[in-house]
Amino acid sequence: MLVGSLVIRALYLQIYDRDFLISRGERIHIGSETIFAHRGSIKDRNGELLAISLPVDAITANPRMIADNMIKIQELAEVLDMxxxxxxxxxxxxxKSGKQEINIKRRLSPEKAxxxxxxxxxxxDKRREYDRYYPAGEVTAHLVGLTMRYEDKGIEGLEVKYNDVLKGKSGKKTFIRDNKKGKRNKVQSIKQLxxxxxxxxxxxxxDLRLQYLAYKNLKKAIKEYNADSGSIIILDAKTNEVLALVNQPSYNPNDRSQYTPESQRNRAVTDIYEPGSTIKPLILTAALESGKYSLASIIDTSPGSIKVGSKKIEDPDNLGPISFSTVLTRSSNVGATKIALSLDAEQLWDTLTRFGFGSLTLSNFPAESPGRLYHHSxxxxxxxxTISYGYGLSVTPMQLARAYAVFGAxxxxxxISLLKMDEPKQGVPVVDSEIAKKISLMLEEVVHPGGTGIKARVPSYRIGGKTGTAWLSKNGNYSKEEYISTFVGIAPLNNPRLVVLxxxxxxxxxxxxSDVAAPIFSEVTSAALRLLGVPPDSLPEESIFTYVESKTLNGNGL
Structure with a gap:
């Protein structure tokens, strides 16, 4: 009896209500939808946001359904500002292409959608998405990078380096859709798959505070000297964490129209250049390691020039016989050349490679260059x-900053680390600590009266560093009209906290x-030490007198 009733009902539906079922099937169908995952945020060491994903909506449409209502399209366009x-x-x-869904407009605020x-x-219909926003804009652009528009995929900087950590995994859900009378109403989800x-x-x-500081000073310098480009790096001298890294020109990652190949390069880690006289501390390190030289050694630079093969190497002045440290203080190319030629090529090459030249800094930053250091053979x-005064090898600014960090450590x-660390990564001893201390003391002489780096001095702090001026190579020849100016130093020397390039x-x-990079170093380093609360280690004499007098008057003695 029951079976017969079911058969009759089935025949009725197939024969008499067939059109109803067909229309009903066309109206209602089960679909699936991606649930986009929220991309992780990028923060500075103090928790300040550098990159964040904000909820936005995309407006989508079924071309076949909307084509029947084109008469109202202007109303839709007005609301969408299209x-x-x-x-x-x-x-x-x-x-025409037969698509069932197209994107009409994306990156709309939820309120607009x-x-x-x-x-x-x-x-x-609308679809929830996430849009990447960079609160600091171009200040952190080269470091943080950016993602592919409308896709949860990093394409530059830390966004691509840590993409697998940041991106998350999208979800999926099913739903019923009722298209009654051309309306496309989504019924509640059936199941979250x-x-x-x-x-x-x-x-x-x-440290975003130091990042802003470096950015402001670099941008000001590029404008003041009408320079093509530049970089500033601030490292933690104890851990080699990157506290600040800026380049010019830059771009605002929130405005893709500014994004060009020229502006997107992270020059501090990708561009190589001949470092000029900033290499000399490494040459003197090799000399001390050889046992042939000491701080008491005298190098005769007379008559102010030396000929090596067909090449004549000169100093601006004939310094005559000078001390070992004066080679650095006065940046003597002749003195550096004589020292380098007295050393075994393999030993000199070994010192440079131990300090990281010719290899990556292990930051794993995308497109980082290892520089160029030819084998001694x-x-x-x-x-x-020429290597003795910074030609014939090429380095990145990051490599050079890292090498100077060895003296501070x-x-x-x-x-190099781009992530905040609780403890320093395990380091490798590359030079005897006593030699490193001697080089640091010689670097301090560079910024004292008579040295080339006097304009790099930081009031109330002992600092050490080295100037560098290098001709630019063009088409195999050196231009006598285009230069690269560099200063790299350590502060404060009593208890090194920063390495600044x-x-x-x-x-x-x-x-x-000495005229361009050194004053910028002074301004950046002075402000950075104050921001970090690093106590002075070299008070002016009047400050020392006031301090002693105060202690004595208070009965505390000396």
């Missing part, structure tokens, strides 16, 4: 001579590292 002809073409193209949906426009897994946050080594006397070489490319007018 040209109605452009919108019509987009829908028409989607219809709700206004669109309130129109009740047939075939129109896979929940989204949000990405993880990363905490960088960057390919050296001739001329190359060995008493002979320990550590990898300043590099300015093609400054106009003044161009020596």
């Amino acid at each position: 040209d109605h002809l452009a919108l019509e073409k987009k829908i028409s193209d989607g219809y 709700d206004q669109v949906m309130a129109l009740g426009f047939p075939g129109v 896979r929940p989204p897994i949000p990405g993880k946050d990363i905490e960088t080594s960057i 390919n050296w001739r006397n001329v190359r060995q001579a 008493e002979g320990i070489l550590r990898p 300043v590099k300015i490319d093609k400054p106009q007018g003044l161009y020596y590292g």
